[in-house]
Amino acid sequence: MEPVEINAGRYYLRQLRADDRIDDRPSILEAFTDPISLRWISHRITDLAGAGDYVAMRARQWADDERCSWAVADQNTGELLGEVGLKDLNLDAGFAAAACWAAPRHRNRGVVSDGLAAALRFGAGALGLTRVEYLFQDGNESSRRVAEKCGFAYDRTVDQCGAKVHVWTRSLV
Ligand SMILES: CC(C)(COP(=O)(O)OP(=O)(O)OC[C@H]1O[C@@H](n2cnc3c(N)ncnc32)[C@H](O)[C@@H]1OP(=O)(O)O)[C@@H](O)C(=O)NCCC(=O)NCCS
Numbered sequence: 001m002e003p004v005e006i007n008a009g010r011y012y013l014r015q016l017r018a019d020d021r022i023d024d025r026p027s028i029l030e031a032f033t034d035p036i037s038l039r040w041i042s043h044r045i046t047d048l049a050g051a052g053d054y055v056a057m058r059a060r061q062w063a064d065d066e067r068c069s070w071a072v073a074d075q076n077t078g079e080l081l082g083e084v085g086l087k088d089l090n091l092d093a094g095f096a097a098a099a100c101w102a103a104p105r106h107r108n109r110g111v112v113s114d115g116l117a118a119a120l121r122f123g124a125g126a127l128g129l130t131r132v133e134y135l136f137q138d139g140n141e142s143s144r145r146v147a148e149k150c151g152f153a154y155d156r157t158v159d160q161c162g163a164k165v166h167v168w169t170r171s172l173v
Contacts, residue, residue, distance in 0.1 A: 003062045004126070006070065008118035011081065011111065013070035015062065018055040024071055024080040025051035027103055031082075034104040040140050041101060058085075065089060068122070069099070072115035081106040084115040086123050086132070094130035094172075096123060100146065107142070113149040120150065124172035131171055138164035 003015035018025050025048050031037055032045035045051050061067035069085035082102035089096050098119075100112045123129040134152045136143035144166070152168035159165070 001062055001065050001068070003059070004068070004122065006118045006122055008072065008114050010075065011072045011114055011118075012075055013084070013115055013118055014073050014078075016055045016058045016069065016071050016080070016083065018052050022078050024055060027080045028054055031101055031103045036104065037101060040137060040143065065091065067099075068096075068119070068127075070115065070119060072102075072111050082111040082115060084112060084119045086119055086127070086129070089127075091127060094128055096127075096129050096132050098132055098134040098150075098152075100143075113146050116146065116150050120170070120172065130173045131169060134168045134170070135165050136168075138166060 006013040016024050016028070028051040029045055029048055032041065032043070032051075045054055058067070058069045061069065067085055067087040067089060069083060071080040072082040072084055073080055080103065083100065085099040086096035087099045098116055100116055102111045120132060123132060133155070134147040134150070136147065138157075147168045150170070152170040155167045155169045157164060157166050
């Protein structure tokens with residue numbers, strides 16, 4: 001798939017970028033070294049080169065139909081405020097899992113819930129997804145709230161490497 005841009009009202013969704021016009025790497029590095037992200041996200045990025053690898057990985061995943069991922073960006077400046085994605089894509093089964101984080105300075109302003117809602121509309125309308133899962137660890141209350149705001153409902157709780165993980169699902173049909 002080619003990366004797609006989406007208008008999300010107050011924000012717009014675009015591919016992650018590291019080029020001469022827009023460089024998301026410093027914001028990615030800042031987000032992944034923040035203590036709250038370190039608590040809830042297992043992926044580690046410790047320097048700008050790692051952030052560059054991350055941008056390249058997301059581009060590859062678009063090309064391989066593996067994951068659609070978007071920077072949730074400011075409409076005026078293009079600044080990356082967070083990231084939303086549809087991962088574990090199975091287009092035949094109409095399935096994906098949601099993924100998200102927000103830059104520390106931009107949390108609790110609807111960046112992720114507005115961004116994810118737009119990604120879900122794209123998933124249903126353009127990709128034909130019928131079911132999406134949203135997983136979060138026990139205690140991650142802001143993530144639980146995002147799931148709620150985006151229309152997911154509790155399905156089950158599983159153990160992942162000793163951590164209690166709640167699985168919420170949403171039907172898109
Ligand atoms: C979870 C996260 C992605 C949310 O992004 P965000 O852009 O701040 O989300 P939104 O602003 O759309 O919504 C956050 C909601 O959580 C609420 N919230 C924040 N802290 C909360 C808490 N301790 N208890 C309950 N609700 C809380 C906010 O008030 C807001 O709800 P509201 O709009 O009803 O007021 C962000 O906090 C983050 O990046 N966390 C670290 C990484 C992470 O946990 N990623 C998700 C892994 S599953």
